[in-house]
Amino acid sequence: MTTASQHQSLPAATQDRHGTVTVHGHAAAVAVAQDPQTFSNAVSRHLQIPNGLDGAEHRRYRALIDRYFTPEAMADFAPACQAVAQRIAGQLPLGTVFDAVEDLGMRFAVEAQSAWLGWPVELADSLVTWVRENQAATRSGDPARTAQVARDFDRIIHSLIEPRRNSDGSADLTDQLIHDDAAGQLSDEYIVSILRNWTGGDLASIAQCTGVILHHLAHNPRISARIAQGVSDAEVDAMVEEFLRIEDPFVSNRRVATQDTHIAGCPVPSGTRVVINWADANRDPEVFADPYAFDPHGNAAANLVYGIGPHVCPGRPLARLELRELTRAVLAVGTPQPAGDSAREEAPMGGFRTVPVVLT
Numbered sequence: 417m418t419t420a421s422q423h424q425s426l427p428a429a430t431q432d433r434h435g436t437v438t439v440h441g442h443a444a445a446v447a448v449a450q451d452p453q454t455f456s457n458a459v460s461r462h463l464q465i466p467n468g469l470d471g472a473e474h475r476r477y478r479a480l481i482d483r484y485f486t487p488e489a490m491a492d493f494a495p496a497c498q499a500v501a502q503r504i505a506g507q508l509p510l511g512t513v514f515d516a517v518e519d520l521g522m523r524f525a526v527e528a529q530s531a532w533l534g535w536p537v538e539l540a541d542s543l544v545t546w547v548r549e550n551q552a553a554t555r556s557g558d559p560a561r562t563a564q565v566a567r568d569f570d571r572i573i574h575s576l577i578e579p580r581r582n583s584d585g586s587a588d589l590t591d592q593l594i595h596d597d598a599a600g601q602l603s604d605e606y607i608v609s610i611l612r613n614w615t616g617g618d619l620a621s622i623a624q625c626t627g628v629i630l631h632h633l634a635h636n637p638r639i640s641a642r643i644a645q646g647v648s649d650a651e652v653d654a655m656v657e658e659f660l661r662i663e664d665p666f667v668s669n670r671r672v673a674t675q676d677t678h679i680a681g682c683p684v685p686s687g688t689r690v691v692i693n694w695a696d697a698n699r700d701p702e703v704f705a706d707p708y709a710f711d712p713h714g715n716a717a718a719n720l721v722y723g724i725g726p727h728v729c730p731g732r733p734l735a736r737l738e739l740r741e742l743t744r745a746v747l748a749v750g751t752p753q754p755a756g757d758s759a760r761e762e763a764p765m766g767g768f769r770t771v772p773v774v775l776t
Contacts, residue, residue, distance in 0.1 A: 425701050428680030437684050438668075438691045442704075442718065444680045445697035448671060448690060449725035455671035455690055457727055462566070465609040467727055478730065480596060481610065484589060485733045493532055493734075498741045500528045505745035508775055513755040516771040520746070521626025522547065525619045528738050533614070534588020535576060542572060547619045566612075573608045618731055624665040625739055627771035632659040633743070634752040634773050636710070644747040652740045658712035660721045661704075664695040669723065694720050750775030 428441030439445050448455045456470050466477040483489075504524045508514060526543045530536070546569060553561040580591050594607060602610075633640045643652055660666075671690040678684055699707035703718050722729040729735070746752065755772035 426696055427682075429682040431682055435685075436689045436691060437679060437682055438693055439679060440693050440696040440700070441680060442697045442700035442702060442720070445692050445694065445720060446724055448679060448692055449669075449723060449727065452726055454674055454677055456674050457671060459670040459672050459689070463605060463609045465606055465613065466730070467613060474726065478726070481730050484593070485730055487733070490733050490737050494737060494741070496531045497528055497737055498745070500524065500531055501738075501741040501745035502748070505742065505749050508746070508749055510750055510775050513772050513774050515627075516630035516773045517623050517627035518770070520630070520742075521623035522619070524626065524742055525622035525738070528622075528742075529615060529619060532734065533590050533611070535590065539572070539576075543615070543619065546572065547623075551620055569612055569615075570608055573611050574604065577604055577607060614731065618735070621665060622735065622738055625660060625735070626742060628663045628665055629656055629659050629739065629743055630746070630752050630773045631663070631754075631771050633747070634754045637751065639710070640747055640751055643743060644751075649740060652743060653736050654712040654716055656736075656739050656743060657719055657721055658710055658715060661698045661715060661719045662708055662710070664698045664721055666721060666723075666729075667695045668693050669727075694723065746775070 426440040428444040429437055429439050431437045439448055452470050452474075457474070458468055458470055460468050462468075466474050466481055469477060501524060504520065504527065508520065514520065522544055523540075526540050526547070527537070530540055530543070546565070549568070550565050553565040556562075576590060577594060580587070580594050583591050583595070586592070590611070593610065594602070596602065633643075639655060643655065669692050671692065673684045673686055673688045673690060675686045676684070677686075679690070684690065698704075698720050701707055704715060722732040722735070753774045753776050755774045
């Protein structure tokens with residue numbers, strides 16, 4: 417694990433030999449994320465709703481999607497989320513090493529998301545397999561492999577959409593989305609894009625967040641004990657998000673410059689690919705004097721773990737709920753302890769590939 421003494425300040429922005437500009441500084445990341453006119457989100461060849469849209473079109477679909485993440489919607493889902501977390505945490509072996517990402521995080525992410533969307537439990541194994549294949553395809557950099565994985569996901573989603581087309585739209589959240597009139601009747605292409613956004617990235621992200629959280633709890637028994645003794649939802653959220661600031665699994669997002677500009681003195685010609693490195697920004701010593709010091713309340717206002725600006729993560733209320741309930745459920749079962757030397761291999765897509773933990 418990187419320590420505070422090993423952390424070195426990075427330039428606010430750098431440019432590689434291919435011309436891509438990467439934003440490392442906190443202030444520069446905030447400036448880019450809050451200026452969608454200059455730094456567009458339309459970076460993919462594929463339809464991405466809503467994160468691949470800009471301007472009025474983005475606002476239209478973002479308004480539709482945000483209605484599924486209101487406090488009322490989260491309160492309705494909370495009992496089911498809590499039940500999934502308690503059931504999966506209750507299956508963890510005491511005194512035996514397990515991987516917090518694969519054995520806990522992935523299974524919980526898939527089953528919690530399925531419960532939220534109203535998908536059948538029998539689909540969980542297929543989704544776990546798909547997430548792993550999607551990660552492998554992303555790491556491979558092979559466009560053909562990535563396209564095949566996307567088609568595999570489309571087939572899964574179409575198998576869920578077709579039976580619901582003739583429903584009254586009241587059975588579950590997926591039904592509601594299919595029959596949502598707020599943006600007009602959505603085509604299958606748009607529904608698949610929205611559901612891919614909610615699952616494709618979010619499942620892997622929640623799994624990797626679980627690894628980060630369990631690692632920190634295992635190395636900070638006083639914090640584990642404090643949560644286990646009972647603190648407010650807001651307090652758990654603050655501690656979890658400080659863990660995620662220190663070891664940010666949401667590594668980066670892409671943008672593209674729409675005009676000639678500059679970022680912190682670095683020239684950015686129109687059409688340049690821009691990468692916001694959230695992990696670096698969240699450990700910028702210009703903002704966080706001791707980037708690896710645990711200070712959930714002192715650092716909360718500057719924490720960029722869910723992004724900032726008009727494209728701030730729409731699913732953050734759901735992620736907070738899921739991670740909060742899973743954290744509590746694990747600590748109700750036992751106390752996390754590091755396994756072995758707790759060495760972790762950094763995964764190319766962010767987070768950590770393995771996080772060995774033992775519950776006692």
